[in-house]
Amino acid sequence: MNDVYLSLGSNIGNRELFLHEAIEALGNDANILIDKTAGFYETSPVGNVEQRPFVNTAVKIATTYTPQQLIRFIHEIEQGLHRTRTIHWGPRTIDIDIVFFGDQQINTKELTVPHPEAFNRLFVLVPILEIIDKGFPSYQKIESTISALKDKDQTIQKLTSNENYKGTLQASVRQLLTTVGENPDRPGLVETPDRVARMYGEIFSSIGIEDFDDYKLFDAPVSQSSKMVMVKDIPFYSMCEHHMMPFWGKVSVGYIPDHGKIIGLSKIPRLVDFVSHKLSLQEKVTNDIITQMNKILQPKGVAVLIDARHMCVEMRGVKKTGSVTRTTSFSGIFQTDEQLQSEFMSSI
Structure with a gap:
């Protein structure tokens, strides 16, 4: 089994939901064991494309896959979550990158590890620092690079537990009920915020997805x-x-x-x-x-x-x-x- 660190990001539609679904897809594969998951961070996008902020996280996995097998499986997950690759650094429903694959150095047409942009991006390093082992060869470099990049024009803010997709909707529905004069804690309304959050996840499931791909x-x-x-x-x-x-x-x-x-x-x-x-x-x-x-x-x-x-x-x-x-x-x-x-x- 190889220890692998992945960076995940989303800035289209239900960003946190896409991240959760990607992590679930990784964990459901028999060749992958999820060891640790970082918190979620809202981060500024890079490149010259005007777009919404990203939500980023990192995951440590153990896997029997080779690097080439893992990147192909990752691309399958991205495709299943409507990832498009039309614009470099552009918006996406999900983006999964292999940042570290043990201590391997890989440089092929299909894959470069460590990821060539890893030490330029706070949104990659900050979540990884949360879950990486202190004995990992690049640990000290990650710490020092984070300190250096914080002076650059990159913003990153950790989301609190109630700022995730479902939690935010629930809090918003409670506020709405209160604003119109209702008591969100009365028996008939106690479960309403949760119901509305789940309903919105269904009826707004296509937000941000450009192309229909469920056809033959x-x-x-x-x-x-x-x-x-x-x-x-x-x-x-x-x-x-x-x-x-x-x-x-x-x-x-x-x-x-x-x-x-x-x-x-x-x-x-x-x-x-x-x-x-x-x-x-x-x-x-x-x-x-x-x-x-x-x-x-x-x-x-x-x-x-x-x-x-x-x-x-x-x-x-x-x-x-x-x-x-x-x-x-x-x-x-x-x-x-x-x-x-x-x-x-x-x-x-």
């Missing part, structure tokens, strides 16, 4: 006269970004395949769930479905229609119960072929 493509005969593929009346639920109140309804999606590729029909409802599980607007949900379909399939055209009811219309303001808002959007051939538009609309 299939080959289809290539034809110049491909027929429309359509899935109608897909139920959806989302939250309005103006009042944080629900809007819900049904989505119909049609597309004309191209390049001999079609998407599994069950994946289109999942795509609808993906784009709607965040604060949004009906118009944006409509356009986001088209954007994702075009990224995935590059079809000849996509058509989307949404009929939805809005609680911000029915429960407050004008209070028009039962009113329905319709939005439509077309791309590709649907924009120019009126007969195709008519076929899509008449099918609904």
Whole structure:
């Protein structure tokens, strides 16, 4: 078994939740034993990309993996947590780096250990110092480097136990209940902050994730006269970004395949769930479905229609119960072929 120190960071969506899920994935592997986990630190980002602060931590593991096997497994975890690598030093749902692999010196195309940036980053060294053994060869260097870097333009602040994702939500809900005149400690409300925190983790699960990746493509005969593929009346639920109140309804999606590729029909409802599980607007949900379909399939055209009811219309303001808002959007051939538009609309 080799002692390995990992650095983890996240600055998209539920940052602490992504870190917890990454640590859980590491611990669930039969070849890895988690020895110690550092606290969570909110840190300033590096590079010239304008972005949200990171939450960073470090983990000490014992593993039977070789360094190459471990880095491949880490990339699988990152991919499973929607990590994208489009921008260097850019925002990410999760970033896991091997900082030290025992006392090994590794310099390959795939991996460099110790990590080449380790001694330039407080967000790497401070969490590692919390868990590293004093007898580790680089311990003194880590201590002295931290002292030197604290004079640089890097900010790092340890999060307290109630500043994690779930704890922060619970505290915020308690404050909200108190502000509107309720008693958060009365029997009916004691468990409400926890329920709301868990609910938000579910209904806002797509916040910060740019691309839908839970799909599979299939080959289809290539034809110049491909027929429309359509899935109608897909139920959806989302939250309005103006009042944080629900809007819900049904989505119909049609597309004309191209390049001999079609998407599994069950994946289109999942795509609808993906784009709607965040604060949004009906118009944006409509356009986001088209954007994702075009990224995935590059079809000849996509058509989307949404009929939805809005609680911000029915429960407050004008209070028009039962009113329905319709939005439509077309791309590709649907924009120019009126007969195709008519076929899509008449099918609904």
